[in-house]
Amino acid sequence: MAAMARKSLQVRIRNLTGGVVFLLALGLVFPASASARLEKENFWPFWDRRTEPISGARETGILGPLFHYAEKEQTKQYGVRPLFFIKKDARADTTEVDILYPLATYRREGKEKRLQILQLFSIKSEAPTIGPREEGFTLFPFIFYKKSEEEKKGYFALFPFYGTLRDKFGRDEIRFYLFPLYSTARRKDVISRNYFWPFVSVSRGEKQRSFRVWPFYGFSEKQGSYSKRFILWPFIMWQRTGLDSENPKELFTVLPFYARMVSKEREYTSILWPFFSHVVDRKREYSQWNLPFPIFSYASGIGRQTFRLWPLFGRDQRPGRYSFFLLWPVYIYTESEDREVSSIRHRFLFVLYSDLKQERRRDGLSRRRLDMWPLFTYRREEDGSRSFQLLSILAPLLPGLKGIERNLSPLWALYRYRQDAEGNVTHSLLWHLIYRERGAGYSRWEILGPLLTLETKEEESSFSILKGLFGFGRKEGRSYLRLFYYFKLRGFW
Numbered sequence: 001m002a003a004m005a006r007k008s009l010q011v012r013i014r015n016l017t018g019g020v021v022f023l024l025a026l027g028l029v030f031p032a033s034a035s036a037r038l039e040k041e042n043f044w045p046f047w048d049r050r051t052e053p054i055s056g057a058r059e060t061g062i063l064g065p066l067f068h069y070a071e072k073e074q075t076k077q078y079g080v081r082p083l084f085f086i087k088k089d090a091r092a093d094t095t096e097v098d099i100l101y102p103l104a105t106y107r108r109e110g111k112e113k114r115l116q117i118l119q120l121f122s123i124k125s126e127a128p129t130i131g132p133r134e135e136g137f138t139l140f141p142f143i144f145y146k147k148s149e150e151e152k153k154g155y156f157a158l159f160p161f162y163g164t165l166r167d168k169f170g171r172d173e174i175r176f177y178l179f180p181l182y183s184t185a186r187r188k189d190v191i192s193r194n195y196f197w198p199f200v201s202v203s204r205g206e207k208q209r210s211f212r213v214w215p216f217y218g219f220s221e222k223q224g225s226y227s228k229r230f231i232l233w234p235f236i237m238w239q240r241t242g243l244d245s246e247n248p249k250e251l252f253t254v255l256p257f258y259a260r261m262v263s264k265e266r267e268y269t270s271i272l273w274p275f276f277s278h279v280v281d282r283k284r285e286y287s288q289w290n291l292p293f294p295i296f297s298y299a300s301g302i303g304r305q306t307f308r309l310w311p312l313f314g315r316d317q318r319p320g321r322y323s324f325f326l327l328w329p330v331y332i333y334t335e336s337e338d339r340e341v342s343s344i345r346h347r348f349l350f351v352l353y354s355d356l357k358q359e360r361r362r363d364g365l366s367r368r369r370l371d372m373w374p375l376f377t378y379r380r381e382e383d384g385s386r387s388f389q390l391l392s393i394l395a396p397l398l399p400g401l402k403g404i405e406r407n408l409s410p411l412w413a414l415y416r417y418r419q420d421a422e423g424n425v426t427h428s429l430l431w432h433l434i435y436r437e438r439g440a441g442y443s444r445w446e447i448l449g450p451l452l453t454l455e456t457k458e459e460e461s462s463f464s465i466l467k468g469l470f471g472f473g474r475k476e477g478r479s480y481l482r483l484f485y486y487f488k489l490r491g492f493w
Helices: 004-028 031-035 401-409
Strands: 041-043 047-051 058-062 068-070 076-081 084-088 096-100 104-109 114-118 121-126 134-139 143-148 155-158 163-168 171-177 182-187 190-195 199-205 208-213 217-222 228-230 236-241 249-254 257-263 266-271 276-281 286-292 296-301 304-308 311-316 321-326 331-337 341-348 353-360 365-374 374-381 386-390 415-419 425-429 435-440 442-447 452-458 460-465 472-474 478-483 487-490
Touching: 058 249, 076 401, 096 401, 143 163
Parallel strands: none
Antiparallel strands: 041 047, 047 058, 058 068, 068 076, 076 084, 084 096, 096 104, 104 114, 114 121, 121 134, 134 143, 143 155, 155 163, 163 171, 171 182, 182 190, 190 199, 199 208, 208 217, 217 228, 228 236, 236 249, 249 257, 257 266, 266 276, 276 286, 286 296, 296 304, 304 311, 311 321, 321 331, 331 341, 341 353, 353 365, 365 374, 374 386, 386 415, 415 425, 425 435, 435 442, 442 452, 452 460, 460 472, 472 478, 478 487
């Protein structure tokens, strides 16, 4: 009888243990069903889903920053960093795709489409509401193709064998045959013929002509506008430009021995260019000496005041701009001002440390960006929102590139802090291993992923282990104790 009793007790213990394990597993896999679908699900590092309080988007992350999905109103974005990232905005009718950024990008705005790979291969399709539809394809520098509904706007070129280009490289039209053997270029009414480019060239147009056997001799003239000549370019040159303006200029050089430029507004003289030079600027009312450049420079006058003893010390003051350096490039300070914005920037060793402050003059709103490469990046926007990221490898070197911020920066963001204009704050350490969220009358801690959760909201509070395996709290003035996700004892104390 005793043996049968022990066996019966063992069966009951196994059944109870199995039930507990089943409830635990069920609660871990489907904890949302136990609490009316949790708004935040943190199963670090495998799964994280929440409504982000700063952006307002519903976000899902898998394996930290690797797999990402976010949705807000009519905007969706998802990706597998750093392989690809996709953003779709149904309201604006746009699509953005990054593939191994910056290897390839695709952009669609309405019916206009653009694809590029390393800026060498590109496909473009345009269908504007006003004007002809256009499609293009480029594999730089070998293939150039454009199809247009407008006459004489399309072209095709297979470089270097044969082709025609239009509205490219600063010319209205370019034609070539076995480049560089022969090519022509047209800009307005001027047609240039090139033989063995860039060595021999002849151009003709209305009141304009030029001839070049480079680098031995060449000239270019336009009646009433300019006259340019060179011998053994770039050593000997003489030019008269701006003849149809109020400030015509004359230039003569025998480089590197002598160079002189004279106009009504400015005189420039150089001996052993660019080391020794003198400038008299009558328009800005200052004179400047460089003896030798860039080591010593001195300027005085209303328009400019400069003293530089490079690399030890230097200062330069002009209308709307002031700069200063000490032990260049150890410390560099710049200050500028225009009609819209005034800026102040401190830099140490160029990108090692940078502190930029900008203020809008019309309303006094300001923004700030602070970078210490590769440790961190801090930003404060005009509306008062702020962000901070610990470990910032590329953003200080290439600031403002949206592709880097969404494709690469999250991969090494050891710690992130964000605050919006309303004062809502989030902290994230190691991609939500430890997460803090704080707002008006609300606070939430998530420690070691799903292990510990502490939340307070107005007169409510809760604490849980493993999302409800064990927890307690207070709601509607009553305390409660939670066990195994589904058992809830009210008025426990």
